Amino acid sequence: xxxxxxxxxxxxxxxxxxxxxxxxxxxxxxxxxxxxxxxxxxxxxxxxxxxxxxxxxxxxxxxxxxxxxxxxxxxxxxxxxxxxxxxxxxxxxxxxxxxxxxxxxxxxxxxxxxxxxxxxxxxxxxxxxxxxxxxxxxxxxxxxxxxxxxxxxxxxxxxxxxxxxxxxxxxxxxxxxxxxxxxxxxxxxxxxxxxxxxxxxxxxxxxxxxxxxxxxxxxxxxxxxxxxxxxxxxxxxxxxxxxxxxxxxxxxxxxxxxxxxxx
Amino acid sequence: xxxxxxxxxxxxxxxxxxxxxxxxxxxxxxxxxxxxxxxxxxxxxxxxxxxxxxxxxxxxxxxxxxxxxxxxxxxxxxxxxxxxxxxxxxxxxxxxxxxxxxxxxxxxxxxxxxxxxxxxxxxxxxxxxxxxxxxxxxxxxxxxxxxxxxxxxxxxxxxxxxxxxxxxxxxxxxxxxxxxxxxxxxxxxxxxxxxxxx
Numbered sequence: 001x002x003x004x005x006x007x008x009x010x011x012x013x014x015x016x017x018x019x020x021x022x023x024x025x026x027x028x029x030x031x032x033x034x035x036x037x038x039x040x041x042x043x044x045x046x047x048x049x050x051x052x053x054x055x056x057x058x059x060x061x062x063x064x065x066x067x068x069x070x071x072x073x074x075x076x077x078x079x080x081x082x083x084x085x086x087x088x089x090x091x092x093x094x095x096x097x098x099x100x101x102x103x104x105x106x107x108x109x110x111x112x113x114x115x116x117x118x119x120x121x122x123x124x125x126x127x128x129x130x131x132x133x134x135x136x137x138x139x140x141x142x143x144x145x146x147x148x149x150x151x152x153x154x155x156x157x158x159x160x161x162x163x164x165x166x167x168x169x170x171x172x173x174x175x176x177x178x179x180x181x182x183x184x185x186x187x188x189x190x191x192x193x194x195x196x197x198x199x200x201x202x203x204x205x206x207x208x209x210x211x212x213x214x215x216x217x218x219x220x221x222x223x224x225x226x227x228x229x230x231x232x233x234x235x236x237x238x239x240x241x242x243x244x245x246x247x248x249x250x251x252x253x254x255x256x257x258x259x260x261x262x263x
Numbered sequence: 264x265x266x267x268x269x270x271x272x273x274x275x276x277x278x279x280x281x282x283x284x285x286x287x288x289x290x291x292x293x294x295x296x297x298x299x300x301x302x303x304x305x306x307x308x309x310x311x312x313x314x315x316x317x318x319x320x321x322x323x324x325x326x327x328x329x330x331x332x333x334x335x336x337x338x339x340x341x342x343x344x345x346x347x348x349x350x351x352x353x354x355x356x357x358x359x360x361x362x363x364x365x366x367x368x369x370x371x372x373x374x375x376x377x378x379x380x381x382x383x384x385x386x387x388x389x390x391x392x393x394x395x396x397x398x399x400x401x402x403x404x405x406x407x408x409x410x411x412x413x414x415x416x417x418x419x420x421x422x423x424x425x426x427x428x429x430x431x432x433x434x435x436x437x438x439x440x441x442x443x444x445x446x447x448x449x450x451x452x453x454x455x456x457x458x459x460x461x
Contacts (some may be wrong), residue, residue, distance in 0.1 A: 065436060106401050153402065230401055233373075240460075241366040243453050244437045251436040252428045259427025 066191065066254045067180040074183035078246045081188060085235060093228040105226055107151040112223045114143050114150025118204040123165035127173050132163035164260065168197030172261045181250055189253040289391040289411050289418040290384045296329040297379060297395075304374045319368055326367060331419035332360035334412065338421060339434040343442055351447060358454040363430075365458070375400065389413040 068074065097105065117140040124133035139155035139162075147154045156162065171193050172178075179192025190198065202208060207219045242248035286294075300322055303309060309318040336359040337344055347355070378398040385392050395407040410422040422431040441450050 065439075102400065109401075156402070237370065240369070241362075242437060243434075243450075243457055244440055247437045247440045248433055251433045255424075255428040255432060256426055 066178060066250065068250065069180055070182060074181060074250075075246050077183045077185045078249070080185050081183075084186070089224070089228055090232060093225050093232060096225050097229040097232070100226075100229075102230075105229055108222070108226045109230060110143070110147070110153045111150040112227070113153075114140060114147075115206050116204075118206070119167075119201045120163055120165050122204060123167055123170045123201075124163055126167075126170040127165060129163060129165065132161075132165065135160055136163050166197055167200040168194045168257070169261050171197055178257075181254075183246075183250070189249060191257075194257075286381060287384055287386060287391075289386065290381050290393050292418045293329065293393050293395075293409060293411070293420070294381060296325060299325045300371060301374065301379075304371065305376075319372075322368060322371065323364060326364070326371075328417070329420055330363075330367070331412065331414065331421050332356075332363055334419070334421040335363060335431060336360055338431045340438060341435045343438065343447070347447065351451070354451060355454070358451065358458055359434075361458045362454065391418060 100108075117136060120136045121133055121140075124130070124136060139153075139160050140150075142155045143150045143153055146152075168191075176193050178194065182190050182192060182195060184190055184195075187198070207216055207223075210216045210219065238248055238252065239245045303318060303321050303325065306318075308314070309321070333356050336356040339359065340347075340355065344352070377400070380396045380398070381393065382396050383394040389412055391411045391413070393409045393411060395409065397405045397407060399405060406426060408424040409420050410424070411418040411420050413419075422429055424430070438450060441453065
């Protein structure tokens with residue numbers, strides 16, 4: 001049937017949006033971000049002592065900036081993602097949030113997060129974070145069994161720490177630099193290294209192994225709409241506060257990744 | 264071996280203990296200001312759009328006690344600051360402070376009962392960092408790091424980092440980008456436009 005040829009790619013596109021706007025959510029995104037060992041060392045030192053950051057002029061550390069040789073293209077994709085968010089994603093997410101209570105949406109988000117346990121587990125191992133690996137494993141088992149398939153984050157409620165590791169962070173600890181900024185249409189902000197990370201982590205995503213493409217699409221779409229519904233307002237706030245929202249987003253992405261790599 | 268069950272026990276026990284093991288003066292002053300603002304936000308007499316101006320005035324006054332908007336403005340310009348005339352500096356600080364205040368106001372007015380806990384403080388001479396955790400209704404914990412500097416007897420905030428994203432650094436990157444392509448007057452124009460936005 002002809003219309004199936006349109007529906008499935010469109011559905012696939014929507015499904016692909018899943019990681020796209022997750023930059024604001026420290027937990028959901030799989031986008032990696034690498035960073036040279038040298039700067040990481042300095043960053044750790046700076047964190048250790050507040051006064052050390054101050055410098056002579058008290059103007060704070062200038063820090064390294066993320067190279068952005070593709071800026072015009074990235075800006076174009078930024079505009080595209082912006083339209084997509086306001087015209088499609090946000091209205092759908094809002095409608096969804098009127099129908100589904102917040103507690104349920106949080107539960108659904110917990111289920112999806114629980115499913116990406118392999119990503120966090122493997123990357124903890126890559127980074128020799130054995131404590132993290134075991135705590136993630138414990139949380140996964142506890143939440144899956146006692147938490148109704150991950151719906152209830154029992155481990156989290158008990159105070160177990162979350163280790164949001166991904167391949168990008170692992171590559172960073174191996175010494176790979178980020179390369180440069182890439183702002184993907186649909187997927188959102190990333191870097192050269194980050195993109196490799198996204199692809200690599202994708203293989204550990206259980207949704208990839210669902211039998212039918214219909215099921216895959218359904219899962220990804222629900223995840224996307226659900227997680228967006230929990231973050232409506234974040235992007236708008238960023239735009240409202242920024243003089244240049246594109247740079248604000250790029251820098252926020254960058255700084256957040258630096259933090260996650262550090263810890 | 265750490266098991267989630269052990270964590271459950273630890274969590275239940277520590278719920279009864281004081282919130283921060285190393286709460287010093289910076290934390291106390293920050294907590295004082297935050298608590299005052301929360302009181303204003305939850306005051307039934309100040310709720311609603313009719314009370315907006317009065318409420319915001321009170322919040323602004325309280326926030327001014329703790330936020331060093333001038334210092335934030337200076338740091339956000341970074342290396343460009345020294346190149347400015349006195350007039351330009353004054354205009355910039357005036358405009359940017361208003362933008363920061365307004366942004367802060369908007370975020371703060373979204374408050375709906377989130378629990379704020381103070382999890383750590385480090386002090387190094389006249390500088391300190393106080394870490395807060397904000398527990399949202401969606402059960403996510405947002406780490407907020409406040410960087411403070413001692414001014415007389417008062418610890419004033421000169422930067423706030425949320426999830427590792429420093430406000431000062433974020434604006435500095437934006438300003439650097441704008442100033443690499445256009446003159447300072449253009450930056451001021453953009454700021455003026457931004458501040459008068461609704």
